[in-house]
Amino acid sequence: MKPTTTPQPRSATAAAALDALDASAVGAAMDDHDRLAAGDFPEHGWALLEQAGLVGATASHDATISEQLALVRAVGRIDVSLGRVYDGHLNGVERLRVQVDSGTAAADLDAVARGALSIGVWGADPAPGEGAPAELRRTASGDTVLDGVKVFCSGAGGVDRAFVLARAAGDPGPVRLAYVDVSRRATVDAAWFGGAGMRGSASHRVVFHDARVLWTAPEPRALLVQPWFAGDGLRTAAGWAGGADAVVDGVLAALRSKPAASELEQLAVATLVQAQRSMDLWLRAGADAVAAAAADVADTTLLARVSIAADVRTILAEADRVLGSRPFAAGGRIERARRDLLTYLLQHRLEAPQVALGARRLAAPGA
Known part of the structure; x- marks a missing residue:
């Protein structure tokens, strides 16, 4: 609704x-x-x-x-x-x-x-047993429709349109980017997402039944076109940074409520400040690369995402060490930000592109 x-x-x-x-x-x-x-x-x-x-x-x-x-x-x-x-x-x-x-x-x-x-952007395919992956199909009248399943569909039940990655029926070739009307003939399976982390993102399993396709990219792998793909990843990293900011807010509020902070707590705050400044700098570097459609935009934004993810984990670890279990046991926004971030970071696995970057650098003498 x-x-x-x-x-x-x-x-x-x-x-x-x-x-x-x-x-x-x-x-x-x-x-x-x-x-x-x-x-x-x-x-x-x-x-x-x-x-x-x-x-x-x-x-x-x-x-x-x-x-x-x-x-x-x-x-x-x-x-x-x-x-x-x-x-x-x-x-x-x-x-x-x-x-x-x-x-x-x-x-x-x-x-x-x-x-x-x-609008949403839905790319994840179902695991075995979760249904057939989404496929594009031409009807007898010449229209294109979408059948099958996608998972981790953020905004499901609220967005009206979605860019969906799908293959043509029986086609083992690369996926196509399709723009789909998901306001009808798309059933949201909210029971699929049973965890607490990222629960508010409505990232559910969606089953398509002849959903109307409004446009299909003429070229394969259109989702990966730069600098738009780099911008997608950078916006995700900005969301991570925002959640980490919320954790820092919670830590500072807790420590400021005490009569005095110990030196270890002061050191922890300095570590949080350093991690936030690092996120600021990497987001700026990534934004500059995307805005300029730089030749190294993919590598720059990958490094930004990897570094920001590491900064987020540093902030979470410092919060755990300084605050202990009480704020997380009591619930509230800092606890929600923590569980959301732990789940969210796992949804974006960066090791494979990092390996590829390392291989390219080794193969480039003098780089």
Whole structure:
């Protein structure tokens, strides 16, 4: 179901949207959503993002990659799961704008601008026993439809469209990027996602039954086209950074509530500051590479993601060491950010591209 409030975007600029964002209200909405433990789409939190203009006018406006990273990080700081749905929406809007033909994209981009349409990007195939992978099929009337299953579909039950990776029926070749109407003929299996981490992202199993395909990329592996693919990964890393910021906020609040901090606690704070500054610098370097469509954009953004993931783990480890179990046993936002991040980092395995990068460097004498 879509939010019952009427979205009224206030501005197309990222700075104005951040000013309009009521972080306290969004945080309270996600607190309520987390207590439900049902895994439904976070309608109230999403509606508040819409009202501030983050989903509509800001997304359709040609915001810079740096501005987008700031928006995702800010939402992730409020709630990691909501930030995941939001970064997927920004990824989808960018793909709609730069890759889909203008005749198909025009009406949907107008709907995005009005805050009336949300988009996801769904790529994960089911494991054995979870259903047949999604396949594209031509009907007798010449239309293209989608059948089968995708998993980890963030925003399922709330987004209207999704870019889905699928193969043609009986075709063992590379996957195609398809733009699909997921508002109908797509059944959300919310029981599939049983964990607590990232529960608010509604990253469910979705079963397609003749779902209408609005556009299919003419070339294979269109999702990997640069610099858009690098931008996708960087927005994800900005969401990680936002969640880590929330953990740092919690640590600082806990230590400031004490009469005095020990030297070990002061050292821990310095470590947190260093990790946050490292994330700042890597996000900036990645944004510069994406904005310039640099030749090394894939390597730069990979290194940024690897480094930011390491910084997040450093922050989580320091929080564990300094705070102990009490804040995590009591629940609340720092505990939710921690469990969300631990799950979220596992969903993006970076070892294989790191190995490839290392192999390329070894094969390049003098590099």
